[in-house]
Amino acid sequence: MSADKAIWNSLPVPALLVNQNDEIIDLNPAAEGFLNASSKSMLGQPIWDKVMVDSPLEEAFHRARENGTPLFVNDADMGTGDGPPVQCNLQISPLTDAPGQMLFLISSRELAGRMTRGHGVKSSAKSAIGMAEMLAHEIKNPLAGITGAAQLLSMNLAPEDLELTDLIVEESRRIVKLLEQVEQFGNLSPPQKAPVNIHDVLDRARRSALLGIGAHMTMIEDYDPSLPPAEGDADQLLQVVLNLLRNASEASENIGTIRLKTYYEHSFRLRRADGSGQPLPLQIEVIDDGPGLPQDIHGDVFDPFVSGRENGTGLGLALVSKIISDHNGMITVDSVPGRTVFRISLPRAGKDTLTKYQESL
Numbered sequence: 001m002s003a004d005k006a007i008w009n010s011l012p013v014p015a016l017l018v019n020q021n022d023e024i025i026d027l028n029p030a031a032e033g034f035l036n037a038s039s040k041s042m043l044g045q046p047i048w049d050k051v052m053v054d055s056p057l058e059e060a061f062h063r064a065r066e067n068g069t070p071l072f073v074n075d076a077d078m079g080t081g082d083g084p085p086v087q088c089n090l091q092i093s094p095l096t097d098a099p100g101q102m103l104f105l106i107s108s109r110e111l112a113g114r115m116t117r118g119h120g121v122k123s124s125a126k127s128a129i130g131m132a133e134m135l136a137h138e139i140k141n142p143l144a145g146i147t148g149a150a151q152l153l154s155m156n157l158a159p160e161d162l163e164l165t166d167l168i169v170e171e172s173r174r175i176v177k178l179l180e181q182v183e184q185f186g187n188l189s190p191p192q193k194a195p196v197n198i199h200d201v202l203d204r205a206r207r208s209a210l211l212g213i214g215a216h217m218t219m220i221e222d223y224d225p226s227l228p229p230a231e232g233d234a235d236q237l238l239q240v241v242l243n244l245l246r247n248a249s250e251a252s253e254n255i256g257t258i259r260l261k262t263y264y265e266h267s268f269r270l271r272r273a274d275g276s277g278q279p280l281p282l283q284i285e286v287i288d289d290g291p292g293l294p295q296d297i298h299g300d301v302f303d304p305f306v307s308g309r310e311n312g313t314g315l316g317l318a319l320v321s322k323i324i325s326d327h328n329g330m331i332t333v334d335s336v337p338g339r340t341v342f343r344i345s346l347p348r349a350g351k352d353t354l355t356k357y358q359e360s361l
Helices: 003-010 029-035 058-067 109-115 123-154 159-186 198-210 234-251 295-300 316-326 351-360
Strands: 015-018 024-027 071-079 086-094 102-107 194-196 217-222 230-232 256-264 269-271 277-279 282-288 330-336 339-346
Touching: 015 029, 024 029, 058 071, 058 086, 058 102, 123 159, 194 198, 194 234, 198 217, 198 234, 198 256, 198 282, 230 234, 230 339, 234 256, 234 282, 234 316, 234 339, 316 330
Parallel strands: 217 256
Antiparallel strands: 015 024, 015 102, 071 086, 086 102, 194 230, 256 282, 269 277, 282 339, 330 339
């Protein structure tokens, strides 16, 4: 890889290069993440069809090209049309050695957070989880004593006083449940990877949800029947889908529609700053028609202890993110009122994995 290409791939902000016809002729990995699309699928596309700016920009852009001067646009709402816009700063500069070509650089604090979603858990969040893990066991022991003492007291209380001991028992059990979720987050074992039929996982999750958390939801299957096996841990992926179905059901207050969709995206890759990457062609979407995510947590929903629900623990989506990251996959979310889409991208099972799996049968 040339030094220029290495620098281009290492840019921490989305960067796109357009030709004299306003067509995209190159984009870096950060721009692929912003557009949620591969470089291959974007090349040759009109820039204004793929990058939408809530600002009268095109006339100023063409002046900048004609005069060979840079153009700066601050605090503009930008997006791709597939989700809510993000407030960004846009810098456009002409290339001195390539007449007509223009370089787009997009930056914002919110976008920086969005670009890291689905690739693991932030170090500060990991520290918080680690401290909670250490304390969980020690807290659970005295809570068990408190619960037992409250139950013993209730045996000798008048009926009108039982409400207080019942409250102690109920709240103690709620805290224990939260601590168990913290322990589960920290003690999750590495995935035991094997070829996985994604549709089998989705069907198991759907049947389970319809018997419990999503009993009153309408669930629609929109599957690509030709989808090849994924490489992953079927039980952990089932846990991911169940968490997403639970979130969708609770957000819709158990009245609405959930669509489970799968498809194959040949050109989708997880790109890293050094230019290396891995194909993630298997796409799973969990789509609901609920009220959408609160805007103040939209960029942080995969962080531990972030929740949009009252009394929510904020660990469900953090666990989902950790599992998908351990599978070398990616999870993203786009949410507006009436449509929330959680999209999981996974690698397909390789030939070696398929061979070992068949030999073990």
